[in-house]
Amino acid sequence: MNAVAEFEALRRRTLRRRRLESLSGLLVFSAILLISFQRSQFFSSDIGGDPLGRIGDFLTRMIPDLQGEVLLDDRRTTGSLAWWFYDLPVWLKLGWQTVEMAVVATVLGAVGGLLASFLCARNLMPIAAVRFSVRRMLEAIRTLPDLVLALLLVAAFGVGPLAGVITLAISTMGSLGKLFSEINEEVDPRQLEAMEASGVGLIAKIRYGVIPQVLPNYASYALIRLEGNLAGAAALGIVGAGGIGIELQRAITYTEFDTYLAILLLIVGMIFLIDMASEAIRHRLIGLGEAR
């Protein structure tokens, strides 16, 4: 009886403590949420009277006025697809530039990240001070938002893709450097010992012992980053750092919301294609990694 009473008391106390904890958590959360909505003027901001009508109006302006019977006519005919995508050659060119920016930046960033990863991997860099400072540097890069960096670099390098490539390369280096160093630290030493036992040289050891272990992981992370960089590059043009974003900015300046939708669809398609290609390559790499 005594033990049961004790257990009941304990259970009540625990339950009460739990409830108090969740209640205070909920209170803090609601307070922050309330302040956030108030600060961001979410409910108080004047978006021009009738908000629902405003949203409807905005959507109708975004959707082009396509006519079924002239859909495949040339761009001079109002209501055709070519009229909607009236600047397609320019957009495709800028879209390709965006892809190039993403690829070049990913390659440069991956090389930078690779070098940094050797400097901050516990099993490869014996000097603790170097490891520490390289890690802090990579952390600082990861903290800085891409577009803030892009703004600064556009001020220095001028409007154009150069600023965008450098921005993306730096931020890629920040994230890949960390991921690569984790891969380096996970290299299985037993395979290397086995090779040592068979008496091969250092180059053969790296070629057959280290690279097969790390390469598929490196490539897989770099390809995931490439997908992210393409989306990033599409936005960079808005601040003048090259790529398709500049056309988005232009469409907004002339309040051509239907054009905006056209370019947006183009960007979405582009990202989708790169995602699929990168996924296919990644799956093959992982398969290859297993076969070895």
Added chain:
Amino acid sequence: MSREIQARAYLAAPAAMGGSWSRRLKTVGLTLFAVAAFAVMCIDLKLAPEALLAGMDKFDRLAASAFPPSDGGDLPRILKALAETFAMAFAGTVLAALAALPLGVLGAKTVVGQPVLHFAFRRVLDWFRGVPALVWALILVSAFGLGPFGGVIALALADVPSLAKLFSEAIENSDRRPIDGVRATGASPLMVLRYGLAPQVTPVMASQVLFFLESNFRNAAVLGIVGAGGIGFELEERIRIFAFDQVFFIVGLYMVCVAVLDTFSQRIRARLA
């Protein structure tokens, strides 16, 4: 005899035995092609060393003018803008989570059994997953006017597809057995959700939402560039007038705030896991 063994080993594991000449040729060819493609892209983007050097030179001068950093006597305004940026990130994340919850449930294979529907739903989410918040913000600000309203919606729109996907994966990965166990006691469907599913998926989802809050705080910094308020507006204004000492101050302060939020949220996430 040893030749025969070698041949057999070669057949069994060609990669381990060094590969054939045609294979090597293919590797070399692919490498050369990749290097050439990279070079062509660099030329196409006009990534010339002289442009790089000129820019570096200018960047050095800008960096030199950034010392010592100063708040330009505008500290209260900067702090207010930072608070606004955090508010946008928080409101946007909460809205995104609320919208993603029903979508995530619909996208879970275990909830919607229909494979075609499931596939179509996932694909639509996939298409819009890549669109960055800034791209949404640009048009929303133009539609709804200057101010943080468009920014909040933009952040939410950018997060919903990824969050919904992660939520549905969390639901799919939940263990059937606790759910069956609760059901076996004769509990109502609501009770099954509350005591069978919720304890499994809530920590996972909460941790994902916190992760998105961190990244939204970073993304929110730039929304001001297109007029959605917050610290981005202050930054762009100062970059435009080349007040780099103030830019440096704001960026530094902002990075500290990001680091604080990250540490805080990582600690909560570690507790949730």
